[in-house]
Amino acid sequence: MTGHVTLTHKELYQRVEAIFRKAGLNDPQSRALAKVIAAGERDACKSHGIYRIEGAMRTVKAGKVKPDAIPELLAADETAIVKVNARGGFANAAFELGLPELVARTRRLGLAALVINDCSHFSALWPEVEAVTGEGLAALVMCPSYATVAPAGGSRPLLGTNPFAFGWPRQNQFPYVFDFATSVAARGEIELHRRAGKPLPEGWALDASGKPTTEPEAALAGAMLTFGGHKGSAIGTMIELLAGIMIGDLTSPEVLDYLGTTTLAPFHGELIIAMSPQAFAAGRPGDPFSRAEVLFDAIVGQGARLPSQRRFAARARADAEGILLADAEIEQLDRLLSLGLDAVV
């Protein structure tokens, strides 16, 4: 039977940061990455926790991300658009650099956008959403990924799993946050069905000839489908347009051409739109934050869950009791720390 080890959030963060330093990442890169990975593990969001370390390291080793990149905040102007060039590094460090300016402009103008260009991106979007809601602002965040999803009515991969995330600040509580793929399922879920030898639910995927399939192998060789049929497909396309083309960065098919694989972190851009509820609501009756609580109470009051509720429950547990890792996970962390980039192929 496998044993477990309990770490504090800070201890886990430090271990992950040390691994990234050993792998050659500079200060801003290793800190920003360790932060989101420790946060994922703390929130029991295993698919975005320590599991992601190797993927990030593989991307470094393949030369598809610059481990020593220093992101650059482009000359501030008077517009509502803040631009950060990640200079080939991970999106996370670029986001941290741009956040204060995004917040300042949103407070001044009521509405502003942060564009991140030339970045490698492998993390969930909710850490960025929560960084914005932590400032009392609402946030809408999106990015392309790689072409693995067919548009509704189509037959071949074109769109990415294109995550779409939103957050609304709440006082003395976790924010209202959703963050989901615009594909019906994540690629990892299809992989899990394959390993378990189970058929996929109907409507998840097409085979290589463009026909609906419930066979995981055929799906992995074909295309995933969007959530909600043509509506999800329209939103996935909107994300290619706004967070790929509009910001002058790669679309999902271009990312796949550039990388030649879906096993490395996608290289592209990201769009974050921040809004000030105080500025929008100014001069109108009612306080937007307390009115939002009435809506949330009505949702929860009829037995429905708010999105991220499970994740926040895990966070509260981790904050109180620490983060539980299996011995095998600890061994793997030790191995990554001692071998550095030699630990990955």
Add this chain to the structure above:
Amino acid sequence: MTGHVTLTHKELYQRVEAIFRKAGLNDPQSRALAKVIAAGERDACKSHGIYRIEGAMRTVKAGKVKPDAIPELLAADETAIVKVNARGGFANAAFELGLPELVARTRRLGLAALVINDCSHFSALWPEVEAVTGEGLAALVMCPSYATVAPAGGSRPLLGTNPFAFGWPRQNQFPYVFDFATSVAARGEIELHRRAGKPLPEGWALDASGKPTTEPEAALAGAMLTFGGHKGSAIGTMIELLAGIMIGDLTSPEVLDYLGTTTLAPFHGELIIAMSPQAFAAGRPGDPFSRAEVLFDAIVGQGARLPSQRRFAARARADAEGILLADAEIEQLDRLLSLGLDAVV
């Protein structure tokens, strides 16, 4: 057999405008309404065409919209938020008043929002999306409606059918536009199933006790469901937050409380976010408009349709051949014109 009459777009617009004038609407209200209704009919979008005239008139007669309202552009400031108070009139006239200022600020700041408050709203969102794309800008538009939709995992109506619309400008072509309800189906579609005595597809609705139902009667007494399960529910909730609460206007449950019925046009607010692809893409490689065409070609090239394609085909046909109305429809228009508000209950 019923005969048909062919009208030009302009002739239809003039007839509809005359009806609204007879019904007591002032200049900006009747012109703005006639414009969107003639556009809906021209696009073979029958659910938003002349069929809507009576609903608008009923709302006037019930005293739930001010037919002589003069919308007010609130004092321009230096922010990215343009506010128009519809002063109890229809959203359409308020939108027309605010559009030039929205466009000017988006050109200056790269990103801006138009908030419409205290308006009655019954039209599709695509006319507004297209007005923004006509200026070379991208647009994201949303508004609540009335509480007829249960949140995912819930049992009772709370959210509205909350439409979500987006547009991207294209040169010498119809724009890329989607505009859909975040409920799985429109209430009208459930009504059509009821009239036809047909069961609903699974997943459309709950009965009054919160259990899934395929019976149209039970669904109309219960709640509709969101598209795409919890993801559509999250988007529907986001629309309540941004286009209801954040802009200091009514949420869908508050609209229903205020009106006491779903047979009148909802009274609330609307949020339009405009973005300048040129400003966002400045300094980056590639032209965003021609890059978008590559994406659209790839979608159409694999046999998928772009959203609104059918509507645009109808528009091209109507522009070439005129708009075909059944004799019964013409008679109804004549009746509405001669009787005014006496024609509706």
